[in-house]
Amino acid sequence: MIIKDILTALLSYSSSGDNTVDIIFFISSVTLLLVSAIAMAFLLISNPNIRLRKRPEDRFMFWESVLVFILLSADLICSLTTFFDGKWIDLLYYIVGSTEELCYMLVVLQWLVFVDYSLYRSMDHIRRRYRHAIIPIVIVMTADILQSGVYFVMGDLNGKMLDYMNILQYCKLGVELWYILIAVRLVKNHGKETRTPKFLRIEAFIIPFILSCLFRLYDASFVTLGIILTYGSIRRRDSYLDHDTGFYNREYLDYLGRYRDQKGYKGGSGMIITAKGHGKEIVELLRELKPSDSEVFVLGDDRFLLLSESVRSSAVDMAVRTLTEAAGASEDAFIPEIITAERRSDESAVGFMNRLTSGNA
Amino acid sequence: MSVIEITEENSFQYEGQVPRNFLNDLGRRYHRGMACEAGSIDTPPTMIFWKIINLEDDNVPTEAEILCFTAEDESEGEELLAAFFQETESDGAERVTFELESLSPTEEKLLSGAGFEITEEESRDIRVTIEELSALGFNQREKYLPDYIKCLSELSDRQFKAGIMECAFHGMYGLSDDLPFLSMTHYDPYISSCIITDDKVNGFILVNKVMSGEFIVELLFCMPPDASRNLLNMMRFSIREAMELCDMDDTVILRRHNKATYELVKRLFPDKKGDGVLKGGKTV
Numbered sequence: 001m002i003i004k005d006i007l008t009a010l011l012s013y014s015s016s017g018d019n020t021v022d023i024i025f026f027i028s029s030v031t032l033l034l035v036s037a038i039a040m041a042f043l044l045i046s047n048p049n050i051r052l053r054k055r056p057e058d059r060f061m062f063w064e065s066v067l068v069f070i071l072l073s074a075d076l077i078c079s080l081t082t083f084f085d086g087k088w089i090d091l092l093y094y095i096v097g098s099t100e101e102l103c104y105m106l107v108v109l110q111w112l113v114f115v116d117y118s119l120y121r122s123m124d125h126i127r128r129r130y131r132h133a134i135i136p137i138v139i140v141m142t143a144d145i146l147q148s149g150v151y152f153v154m155g156d157l158n159g160k161m162l163d164y165m166n167i168l169q170y171c172k173l174g175v176e177l178w179y180i181l182i183a184v185r186l187v188k189n190h191g192k193e194t195r196t197p198k199f200l201r202i203e204a205f206i207i208p209f210i211l212s213c214l215f216r217l218y219d220a221s222f223v224t225l226g227i228i229l230t231y232g233s234i235r236r237r238d239s240y241l242d243h244d245t246g247f248y249n250r251e252y253l254d255y256l257g258r259y260r261d262q263k264g265y266k267g268g269s270g271m272i273i274t275a276k277g278h279g280k281e282i283v284e285l286l287r288e289l290k291p292s293d294s295e296v297f298v299l300g301d302d303r304f305l306l307l308s309e310s311v312r313s314s315a316v317d318m319a320v321r322t323l324t325e326a327a328g329a330s331e332d333a334f335i336p337e338i339i340t341a342e343r344r345s346d347e348s349a350v351g352f353m354n355r356l357t358s359g360n361a
Numbered sequence: 362m363s364v365i366e367i368t369e370e371n372s373f374q375y376e377g378q379v380p381r382n383f384l385n386d387l388g389r390r391y392h393r394g395m396a397c398e399a400g401s402i403d404t405p406p407t408m409i410f411w412k413i414i415n416l417e418d419d420n421v422p423t424e425a426e427i428l429c430f431t432a433e434d435e436s437e438g439e440e441l442l443a444a445f446f447q448e449t450e451s452d453g454a455e456r457v458t459f460e461l462e463s464l465s466p467t468e469e470k471l472l473s474g475a476g477f478e479i480t481e482e483e484s485r486d487i488r489v490t491i492e493e494l495s496a497l498g499f500n501q502r503e504k505y506l507p508d509y510i511k512c513l514s515e516l517s518d519r520q521f522k523a524g525i526m527e528c529a530f531h532g533m534y535g536l537s538d539d540l541p542f543l544s545m546t547h548y549d550p551y552i553s554s555c556i557i558t559d560d561k562v563n564g565f566i567l568v569n570k571v572m573s574g575e576f577i578v579e580l581l582f583c584m585p586p587d588a589s590r591n592l593l594n595m596m597r598f599s600i601r602e603a604m605e606l607c608d609m610d611d612t613v614i615l616r617r618h619n620k621a622t623y624e625l626v627k628r629l630f631p632d633k634k635g636d637g638v639l640k641g642g643k644t645v
Contacts, residue, residue: 116586119586122558124509124557124559128507128509128587186586189585190585291529291530292530292563293527293530294530310529310532311419312529313417314529314540314542315526315529315530315541317541318529318541318542319526325522326519
């Protein structure tokens with residue numbers, strides 16, 4: 001009987017009827033909500049990138065954290081309303097409950113946008129693709145608010161409202177699943193399009209999300225866990241970034257070499273670009289002209305490496321010409337020194353990168 | 362009698378004797394021409410124009426493709442072909458191919474004698490009019506065109522170069538192996554289109570107007586994400602520009618040079634066939 005009560009409480013997000021079980025779950029739920037809120041706060045405070053929000057991905061994560069906070073607070077308020085009675089408490093419950101549902105869907109949508117940006121790094125693309133992404137949420141939430149209004153004014157009409165409510169719950173779940181499926185498809189397609197290492201782990205969010213659907217009592221806490229784990233998965237990439245330029249550092253070069261050797265990827269070419277006294281200018285030019293299929297590494301203040309999988313000499317030649325022309329046409333005209341090298345067929349990726357950085361290109 | 366290379370400098374001597382586009386292309390990186398320096402001024406010169414393809418691609422054999430061959434005199438033709446094979450071999454070509462509209466009996470005899478197996482086949486080129494393009498379903502269905510699609514004339518030279526660099530680094534050269542060396546003026550500035558995302562060009566439809574007055578689509582490229590959708594939008598844009606600026610009878614050549622373009626053309630024009638041409642090939 002106790003097991004049945006426990007399952008009822010966990011799965012249906014309602015009271016089991018057994019006082020002891022209900023108290024245990026109430027305490028555990030509230031404790032987890034508080035722990036989640038503290039964890040989110042720690043994530044925000046401890047990470048200067050999210051605090052400063054200079055990069056788009058940090059802005060996405062910041063707003064994701066804000067939504068999670070509202071979600072946790074709403075869930076906490078909903079839990080506390082069980083101690084009180086009265087019509088206005090019911091109204092508060094409906095308002096906060098709707099806010100919680102709204103935040104829950106927005107958290108999933110925001111996660112999808114974050115995933116998309118992490119893969120393609122294009123704000124224009126994000127604006128184009130997600131212009132109308134909020135429409136399903138607006139529709140579902142309008143229905144939810146209408147239902148809450150009717151429920152508040154007229155009360156439950158012989159249980160009919162409960163049936164309706166379940167349909168609405170499925171609609172909300174459907175919207176969330178739809179966003180998740182889009183993310184899965186994006187990751188799959190991106191995997192086919194590029195051979196660069198992937199730091200983002202979508203399962204870090206999807207598994208807690210599934211758990212939150214199964215154990216409705218702890219849904220907000222599971223979703224918070226998903227966001228924290230997602231952020232944790234991409235923090236490794238951050239450690240490979242040069243903070244001044246946003247390009248990769250030498251550690252990533254070593255990592256990439258090992259990664260390519262491990263995967264057995266062949267080919268590749270590199271360009272060592274030295275622009276003495278013009279570090280800032282060349283960074284701007286590289287940002288503007290770097291092909292998306294290549295990576296830039298910071299080797300020194302004025303020294304950079306542009307690494308690409310392309311081995312066609314005309315492509316590399318064009319990059320050299322275009323960079324040189326652009327540097328010559330800049331306000332403070334200069335001529336960068338550019339040395340190119342191609343990976344030999346018998347050479348490992350690590351060996352090639354060592355050759356490039358040691359100056360024997 | 363000696364075989365000389367036709368270059369940009371001496372090409373004027375052959376004006377009127379060979380289609381102008383072959384002479385114009387001589388300045389391009391992989392385009393070559395040779396002629397026999399003999400014969401009277403009344404007889405047409407013996408000439409050959411070709412281009413080297415796949416020279417930079419290690420995964421496929423380098424080829425030489427004959428673009429034009431004229432010979433009235435057999436001995437001159439033999440000498441020219443011998444010099445041509447020597448030249449292509451030094452360029453690293455492993456195979457020589459051609460797709461020509463017609464050959465005179467002498468030319469056919471010369472090429473057969475040189476070891477080419479000549480067959481009459483369907484051309485890889487499909488010719489469609491602007492009217493046929495405008496009638497395509499995807500063009501008629503959608504009225505709205507996103508504002509991030511621009512014509513080539515709206516790009517700065519630097520943006521164009523950055524976009525071409527993007528294509529080249531992705532190994533997308535379209536019909537031109539010398540794509541990174543071609544300037545923006547090589548393409549029609551209004552019918553060619555591109556996609557701008559985050560101030561960068563990440564998709565191109567590059568159309569060249571050849572001397573015959575026909576248009577040829579030389580590059581179709583779009584970067585992910587949403588590559589297919591964006592490519593379709595660019596095609597729509599280019600068709601609409603062409604509808605405004607050209608006669609509806611003007612012809613566009615769609616060259617099926619690889620599997621992807623073959624599939625695309627088949628999908629757009631399932632009933633269209635290429636003209637009958639003479640094809641030949643020979644391993645060097």
